[in-house]
Amino acid sequence: MFINIAWFSVWMRILVDMDGVIADFEKGFLDSYRKSYPDKPFVPLEQRTSFHVKEQYPDELQPLVEGIYLAKGFYLGLPPIEGSLKALSELAARGDEVYICTSPLLRNAFCIQEKYEWIIKHLGKDWTKRMIVLKDKTIVHGDLLIDDRPDVIGVQQPTWKHILYSQPYNAQVNSKRRMTWQNWKSVIDS
Amino acid sequence: MFINIAWFSVWMRILVDMDGVIADFEKGFLDSYRKSYPDKPFVPLEQRTSFHVKEQYPDELQPLVEGIYLAKGFYLGLPPIEGSLKALSELAARGDEVYICTSPLLRNAFCIQEKYEWIIKHLGKDWTKRMIVLKDKTIVHGDLLIDDRPDVIGVQQPTWKHILYSQPYNAQVNSKRRMTWQNWKSVIDS
Numbered sequence: 001m002f003i004n005i006a007w008f009s010v011w012m013r014i015l016v017d018m019d020g021v022i023a024d025f026e027k028g029f030l031d032s033y034r035k036s037y038p039d040k041p042f043v044p045l046e047q048r049t050s051f052h053v054k055e056q057y058p059d060e061l062q063p064l065v066e067g068i069y070l071a072k073g074f075y076l077g078l079p080p081i082e083g084s085l086k087a088l089s090e091l092a093a094r095g096d097e098v099y100i101c102t103s104p105l106l107r108n109a110f111c112i113q114e115k116y117e118w119i120i121k122h123l124g125k126d127w128t129k130r131m132i133v134l135k136d137k138t139i140v141h142g143d144l145l146i147d148d149r150p151d152v153i154g155v156q157q158p159t160w161k162h163i164l165y166s167q168p169y170n171a172q173v174n175s176k177r178r179m180t181w182q183n184w185k186s187v188i189d190s
Numbered sequence: 191m192f193i194n195i196a197w198f199s200v201w202m203r204i205l206v207d208m209d210g211v212i213a214d215f216e217k218g219f220l221d222s223y224r225k226s227y228p229d230k231p232f233v234p235l236e237q238r239t240s241f242h243v244k245e246q247y248p249d250e251l252q253p254l255v256e257g258i259y260l261a262k263g264f265y266l267g268l269p270p271i272e273g274s275l276k277a278l279s280e281l282a283a284r285g286d287e288v289y290i291c292t293s294p295l296l297r298n299a300f301c302i303q304e305k306y307e308w309i310i311k312h313l314g315k316d317w318t319k320r321m322i323v324l325k326d327k328t329i330v331h332g333d334l335l336i337d338d339r340p341d342v343i344g345v346q347q348p349t350w351k352h353i354l355y356s357q358p359y360n361a362q363v364n365s366k367r368r369m370t371w372q373n374w375k376s377v378i379d380s
Contacts, residue, residue: 013329013345097345099329106306106318113303116296128296133323139203139289141329141346155203155287156331 011095012143013160014188015132016088018102020148021081021165023118025069028078029053032068040064048169051149070107075114080122083181088123091188101132101140144188146179163187201285202333203350204378205322206278208292210338211271211355213308215259218268219243222258230254238359241339260297265304270312273371278313281378291322291330334378336369353377 019025026045034042043056050056054065068074091098100119105111112133119127132140137147138154145152148165150173152158164175179187209215216235224232233246240246244255258264281288290309295301302323309317322330327337328344335342338355340363342348354365369377 099324106315109303112306112323113299116302125296129325131324132329133302134289134321135319139322139331141331141349159331 011097012188013097013099013141014091015099015101015137015140015142015145015160017137017145017147017149017165018100018115018118019078020167021146022084022088022100023075023078023115024081025078026053026167026169028074029065029068032071032074032077033065036068037064046168048167049172051169069105072110073114075108075111076117076121078118081181085122087181087184088127099130099132099140099142100127101134101137101142101145103135103137104133150175201287202378203287203289203331204281205289205291205327205330205332205335205350207327207335207337207339207355208290208305208308209268210357211336212274212278212290213265213268213305214271215268216243216357216359218264219255219258222261222264222267223255226258227254236358238357239362241359259295262300263304265298265301266307266311268308271371275312277371277374278317289320289322289330289332290317291324291327291332291335293325293327294323340365 016022026048030042030045033040040061043053048056053069054062057065088098102115104115115133116128116131119131134140136154137145137152138156138158140158140160142158142160144163145158145160146163146165148167148170150164150170152162161177163177163179164170164173166178166180177187206212216238220232220235223230230251233243238246243259244252247255278288292305294305305323306318306321309321324330326344327335327342328346328348330348330350332348332350334353335348335350336353336355338357338360340354340360342352351367353367353369354360354363356368356370367377
């Protein structure tokens with residue numbers, strides 16, 4: 001029992017969301033959208049204000065927007081968010097128990113498989129053992145959840161504390177804990 | 191607080207493993223193996239004694255055995271275990287919170303995607319929201335885990351109680367709680 005207490009004080013179990021935290025959904029979407037529809041209007045990254053990109057586009061463009069992120073290859077092709085891969089390796093190296101905790105877009109039939117392929121491509125095969133794929137993150141035991149979604153709710157009160165990963169689309173949200181991979185050390189350890 | 195206590199006493203969160211509990215890995219394997227290699231020796235279902243089927247085959251046949259369950263289409267083609275689909279629907283209908291909690295075979299590149307397709311095929315699309323895919327089931331909050339694996343261990347003491355789903359290959363295991371979909375009501379409610 002004493003050992004357990006000492007052990008918990010040293011490291012944390014950190015659940016890390018995937019899209020918008022380590023995989024750059026917004027950049028991947030916008031690059032692909034502009035390439036596919038160079039003559040259509042678009043919302044620049046820094047002007048994104050809604051959590052779901054589709055909501056910020058007019059009705060007539062929404063089918064095109066959806067077509068981008070429902071396409072085969074979209075999830076696998078997402079660029080990593082700057083600093084994320086290095087930070088994950090550092091967290092693991094210093095002894096924190098890190099899991100990639102991601103909620104799949106079930107309407108995209110390739111999403112889940114490509115999320116695993118993305119992890120292999122950018123972090124290596126061993127990290128696939130750290131994947132947790134589910135809709136409701138509140139039922140996972142953890143100390144921290146790093147997520148760009150302002151409201152991570154579910155069937156129960158979570159054991160983890162939510163750290164909001166800062167993105168333009170959540171800038172207006174009032175949150176006590178925020179971070180990016182540029183300042184994670186001070187936020188996670190506080 | 192009072193409401194919470196009353197609420198927990200009424201229903202349970204039940205995590206249900208997939209292979210060997212709702213999807214018949216053993217029958218799917220044996221049917222496919224015998225069809226592919228009709229002249230090779232095989233282990234009948236009722237004589238299976240090891241948790242992993244491969245271990246019960248001689249060294250020279252193990253590559254053939256692996257080839258069966260690493261093949262595209264294997265997981266999607268598994269037959270449901272008798273009574274499982276009806277029981278899941280009954281559990282959900284009576285108000286229990288049911289999740290399919292499955293650990294993927296990462297060496298099979300089609301496994302995870304096909305597990306989702308299997309759920310859609312046999313239980314319907316809504317049940318994919320109930321999927322939890324991860325390697326370590328101990329980090330999921332739950333009341334019960336129904337699993338055919340005798341030793342479900344991981345990084346922490348689980349909150350769930352393990353009910354062993356009876357199969358020929360775990361018959362020799364000494365377990366306090368055992369069930370099949372033929373007697374689940376008396377076991378789960380006790």
